[in-house]
Structures are given as C-alpha cells and as structure tokens.
Amino acid sequence: MTRAPDDRGRPAETAGERAGGERTAGDGRHVNSSVVLVTVLLLIVMGQGPLRRVLAAPVMQSWMTVFVAVVLQALPFLVLGVLLSAALAVFVPPSFFARALPGRPGLAVPVAGLAGAVLPGCECASVPVAGALVRRGVTPAAAIAFLLSAPAINPVVLTATAVAFPRHPEMVLGRFAASLLVACAMGWLWQRLGRTEWLRPPALATYDGPSKGAAFWDSVRHDVMHAGGFLVLGAMAAATLKAVAPADWLRSAAGNPLAAVTALAVLAVLLSICSEADAFVAASLTQFSLTAKLVFLVVGPMIDLKLFAMQAGTFGRGFAARFAPATFVLAITAGVTTGSVLW
Template identity: 30%
Template sequence: MSQLHSAFTLFVSLLVEAMPFLMLGVILSSVLLVWVDERQLIQRFPKNPLLGAFMGSCIGFLFPVCECGNVPVARRFMLQGLPTSVAVGFLLSAPALNPVVIWSTWIAFRGQPEIVLYRMLGSLAIATIVGTVFSIQSDPKVLLQPKLAQRLKFVQSVNQNQTAVASVSPLLQSGTFFLGGQQAAPLEAVAAAQMVAAAPVPDQRFRDRLDALITNITVELRELGAVLIFGSAIAALIQVFVPREVVLSLGQGTVTSIVAMMLLAAIVSICSTVDSFFALSFASTFTTGSLLAFLIFGPMIDIKAIGLMLSIFKPRFILYLFLLAGQLTFLFALGYSYFL
C-alpha cells in the first residue's frame, strides 16, 4: 500500500512539474498556427538537410520549453511543412539548450563550467546529427501518426490550392474540426483559410485569430494532456517498483556508469529545468562523463517524453530515435571520459 502511495505522489509531482511547460509549449504552438505565415517560415530555412537540422537545433535557444513543451511546438513545425530535420533537431535540442536550463545547469555546477559547455555542445551536435539522418526520409507523412499525417496532407493541399480553400465557408464544430460542406477539415486549416480569405476589418480579424488561438490551445491541451497523464503514470510506477539500486549498482566502471546514468535519466523522467540539481547529487559517486550522459540523454528521451512523442510519430520512428540518440550520447560521454 505504501508503494502505491509513493507512486501516486510521484505521479502528481511529475504532472505538477510538467504541466506548466506543456501549457507554454501549447501556447507557442498555437501562436505559430495563427500568427505566423508558414510559407515565409519555410522559405527562411536552408534547404540543405545538415544546415536545416543545425538551424532547427539552434532554435531551442529561443524557446524556454522543456521535454514536455517542445512536443507541441515540434508538431506545429511538422504541420507547417518545415523539413523533418528541423522538427527533429528542435525536438531533441530545445529541452537542454533553452535559457532556463542553461542557467540552472550553471547554478548547479558553478565549480565545473565545462559541464555546462559540453552539455550544450553535446546536445547541439547530437540533435543536428539525428535530424540530418532522419531527413533522408523525404515524405514526413510516413513517420507520423495517421491522424497527424492526414492533417499534414490537408494543409499541403491547402497551400497548393488556396483559391479552392477560400471558397469554403468553415463552420466550427466541437472545437476540434472545421467543416466545409460535407468534408471535415482539421483545425490547422484555420490559419491557411484566413490567409487566403478576403481581408476583413482589422478588429474582426484580430477577434477571429484570438478565437482560433483559444480553440487550438483547448484542443492541444486535451490531446497532449491525456498523453502526459498516461506517461507520468508509467514513469511513477517504474520509479517505485524498479529499485534504483539496480541501476546504481552498474555505476562502478567508466562504461557501466554511463549506461546506468542514461537508464536513470530515462526512468526518473525529471524535468530538464531541474535535472542538473538531481545529477549533482551523484557527483561524488559517478564519473563526470556519466553525469554528462544523464544531462544530455534525459531531456531528449525519457518515458514521459516518449508518451508525448507518440502523439506525433509512429512507435518505430521513436524506437530509431531512441537508439540513435542513445548511441551518440554514449559515444560522446565515453569520449569525454577518456580524452578530456
């Protein structure tokens, strides 16, 4: 009974910790939908996959979101037609490269500034490499969940045939879909339809966009909030019923300590804004390379984040993402341990 009580306490704490950042990410995502012209956004990104992945990774410096808030923003990038390399680069880098996390890491490891530097460099390099690798898939709809792939297909068709969309009069239904005639159109069509419709009175345009903003926030919170609750419940159960000593017992050698801290990062699912203080508690028993592995891998892949990623990508894609990011993090931490 005490274990169930502990699991519930952890579950609530994970939700309280993650929900504000999920809300922030949803708001940023909705602003991108309503007030940003995706055509201009796409044109500003380089066509080269490597440069696109690098630019997408660097955007993380501008968005104060953790591994919960980055998912809705990355999903919006995909729906606006940005290359997969940009979305994946942002998805992996934003939780570790945003200003709040950099500041908290500096506070925790003030006596070891190299940890702050190598966390930033490692996160940026790994996100760029992984984003470049997945850019090989030219059609992003293959990687997406069927529902999201249908939305992307609709948005692409809207951008290709704007005149046809302008002739459709959307009707709001249940805050989730807009209906034009007998054909259901996803919420993402609002921004495209507004761009091509006849320009209304400025005040009316602002009210329409504000209504679309509020509606989209409600929809995304309903979709992603349910996933976050499920992922937090799984993370809490694993933390309680899988003894932490099993993971920590692996941390005796250089290689095993890196593996142990990566596993611990995935299990505890702690927010990247405070994970540096959690890692600091292991500084006396684990190597610096393993601490770096924890600080780099945790914000990219943890159980809570995987649940949110399933709202965007197919499970097979997330498995490849997990393996590739894990291997690169391991190699980076191992190289730091032996050469720096």
Template identity: 30%
Template structure:
C-alpha cells in the first residue's frame, strides 16, 4: 500500500469515525437511561414471553430509538443485561438501524420517485429481524452464545458439588462483606447493584451514575468502533471498487455485489440511502434494496460491536442468516416484482 492509499485510508477512517461516533454516543445515552431510569423488572415483565411476539415487539421498539447500527448495540446490550428476552433484544438489534423515523425519512427523501424502495426496505428489515429473533429463541441455553458478562444474567444457579474453589482464587476483584462472604465487584455486578438502588435516589445521583456509565461504555465500545472503522477503511482502499461494481450485470451478481459493498463501506444507515441512490441508474432495484437492508444490519463496524454482546459463533450465525434472508427477499424483487 503506497502513501496515497494510506492517506485515503486514513481519511476514510476519520470520516467513518466522525460519522458513527455521535450515534454511538446516542445509543450509550439511551443505554444509561434504561439502566437508571427504567425499572428493569417491569420492563422485562411487559415484554412478550412468546418468542415470535417478542421478536415482533423488539423489532418495533426500534421506531422509538432513532439510532443507527453503531448506537443500537449498547441499547441491545443493556436490554439483555436487564433480563429482556433474547428475541426482543435481537429483533431490536437488527431492526433499529432501519425502523426509525430518521432513516425512513432519509430513505423517502432519496427515493421519492421510487416509493416501493422505501416500503420494501421497511418490510424486509422487519421480516428479517423478526425471523432471526425467533430463530435465536430456539436454543435451550442461550448463555452459551453470549459474552460472559451478558451470560451471567441468564445462567441458572450453579449446582453444588463436592469440589470447592474459593472465590478469592477466581479472577476478578472482591470485597469482604463478612468473615466468609466475599462479594464479587466486577463492572457488571457493580452496575446491577447501582441500578437496583438508583430508582429511589435523587435526580442528581441518577445523573452522576448516568455520566459514569456513559464514560465506561464509550471507553469499551468506542475502542471496538475505532478498530472496526480502521478495518473498513483499509478494505475500501485495498479492494478496488470497480472490481465490485463489475459484478453487477445480472439479477444475482448485482445483489451479491451490493451486499459486499454494504459490508465494506460500513456507511451509517441515516445517510446510506443517498449513497445507494448514486447506483440507481446502474443496479437493479433488488440490489439497491440488498444494500439498504443488509448494510444497517451487518457491516464491518457493527460486527466488531456485536462481539461485545455475542461470542464469535453467534455473530457468524447472525451474519449468515441476515445474508441469506436478504438475498432471498431481494432476489424475489429482481425476478418477480421489478
């Protein structure tokens, strides 16, 4: 990679980071609001227990949270930490970047002359989010696919055995509440303990905790966002865009090309419709929809952020299911609708 390519990659990296960081901040703020101002027990109790209804409810919740594919991850993570059913959180995670007023308005502005693009983007995004959320409810032990700090909220109490390992010999930081009662004080447990008492505290106390939680999550998720943006920028420079566009000569390869382009460019869902509009004269309507539906769900930035919730195996399942369903729906558009 020569000096010019490095300069271009650095410029793309900064543009991706500047574009995504405000929405990540917005998502983290919503996450903190859920932690400190929402009764987690009441929230979990109001969510449908039926997996299909839960996936539908989670997908529609995205309409209330105008965040893109960077900001939705902290909110979905907090929902899981509060004990919300997995289909609800997965449905929100996949649908929120598209099913919100800002993105719908932006899509309508870009494709005013093609209203079917706006309608089908919303319909396909909802359908895919609901299906994947429903699929993720099929596992008997969902904690096996989540990161440890998330899985701790799902695991059943351990079965007592004859073998005993002192908690003080395990990883983590502990405080002694009594002679033989060590208490684990990692970040997740501390947040849970603070949230349990925050609802009854004064507003100033809640705001201070909100600030602390925002800084903590920005430090953790922001580092992942930086790495993901760097990877996306390098790939955009290393892979000639002309090589991707050359594949768009048929109903099938055009969809694959635009899905690959969506994965690579990692553009925010609030502005991706204008990016897709530039290809409207060359690519089919199905391939444009593939870009607009698949990109907000799965791109190089969001894949890194999803690893803060799920283990790599689960992220791969999300990627594979979203890709297959997007390809199927948009191929129907190319063959039978447009």
C-alpha cells in the first residue's frame, strides 16, 4: 500500500521508522523492551516453583542477606556522594579548586588527603566526588589522595572506630595515620609514574536545563544510574564469595602472624563492608592480633569488590587494574608498619 506523502512531498514514515529507524515487533524483525519484559515475567510465573526452591536453599539465603546488606549500607552514602558530585559540577566554579589547592601537585596531594577528613561518608561517596574533582580540573594525583583518605579518616569513621575499640584508643590514631600515609603515597606515586592514557577522565556531561536546579537534578540522575549499576555488580560479587567461602579458614589463619595479616586483608576486599561499619566487624574477630585488625581497617575503605567495580566504571578498567593492586600492597605495608610501632 502506498503511503501518503508528507508536506515536503516525501512518503510519510511509519511509527516504527520514526523511532530511530528501527522496525517494530509487528514485522518480526525487532523485539522491543516491552516484549522482553513480558517474556521475562511469563518465564518467572511459569518457573516460580523451581525458583522458590532455589531461593529457599541456605546458600541462597546467605547470598541474599549479604547482597542486600552491602547495597543498603552503601546506597545512602553513594547518594550523598552523588549529591556532592552534582553540586561540585553545577554550583562550584572551576576557579575555586585552583585557589583552594596549592599550585604544585606535590603539595596538593597532602592537602587533598587531609580534606578527606571533612566528608562524612564512606568509600561509595568518595568515588563520584573524586570523579567530579577530576572533571573540574583538579590534578588526578590530588583527586586520588582524596578518594582514598575520605572514607578512612572522616569523623564518622574515626568515631565508630573509637566506639568499637574502647580499650584500644590507639587504634583510632593508627587508622588515621596509616590511611593518610597510603592516600598521600598513592597520590605521589601517580604523579611520578602515572600516565595519561591509563586514566579515562569521567565524561563531562552537559545539562541543558532551564536553571541550575534542573541541571543539578539531571546530574544526580545520571550519576546515580551510572555508579549504582557498578555498586550492584560489586555487591553481587561480594555476596557470591561470602556465600561459598568456608567458615573455618579464619581460625586456622589467625595463629600465624603473616597468614593473619594476609587473611584479613583479603577478607576486607571480599566482604566490601562500608567503612562506617567495618570497625565493629574487625573488633568481633577476637582471635586476630590488633595489627591484623588494623590492616583490615586500612585496606577495606580503599579497595574492595564494589569499589573496584565503581572505580573501573568511573575512571576506566585500565586505571582500576593498576590502581587496585598498588593500593592493596601499600595499605598492607602501612598497616603492618603502623601496627608494629603502636603494639
């Protein structure tokens, strides 16, 4: 059937062709999202019996508990970080950061590291904020120092650490000193050895809203969808490893100092606990030494599964693949060194 021409003399487009030139589901060449959603729902309804049996298994109950706990712990602070990131992107002029930080990158690193003490959030909040700092022209070395220090030395985390270790107040000092040392060392290391091609700067989104308020909420929606997806992936990985790991390997590792430090460092990566709560988990591991617990508290806020996923999504997989191992080694070294001085 011949289509009526439009007002320019060309054949009028069908609804399917107007939607990006794609065919509709009616001609059998394209299946849209509604069809996919209906198909998935039908499969769930038809397979609800086997699905219930799978979800009722103890390992799945453990998996869901860890997954929900990680997401619920991290999500409020992720939202806080996204709000701060959007505020930096929309309301703060780039010239502010040029005035606030020293011009020399070597001095900007410790200043940015100490600035992390004023952000009352966890590691999920620091990633989008660090991305916004890079977008606003802050040197990556300083942004890295802030990224690592903010979740480890802010007042909320240090207060939680003091409450969790009432008989060992030196744990607060040790956590502050070791974490700040790692943050500055990684910043200086990037300044010395980092390459531009290793770091993918976060995309500077443009917002065409009628006001700064509209631009702010556009930025919030963009960053929540972007960072939230990687948070979910990291939480799924942490839940999977937690559910399948044997329960008695910690007891056998605690007797050897080297094995104890290594075990708690790896456990900090796998559990992906929010930095506001990790001190209470560390305090419950009574069979381990204070030095091993300090390593747990230094490593966790700097590199874990959900952080790796979020850093890869924000700065690129090439950056995360180099950044994570170096941070892990430096965090263990700083924790052991500080612990040997304190105890």
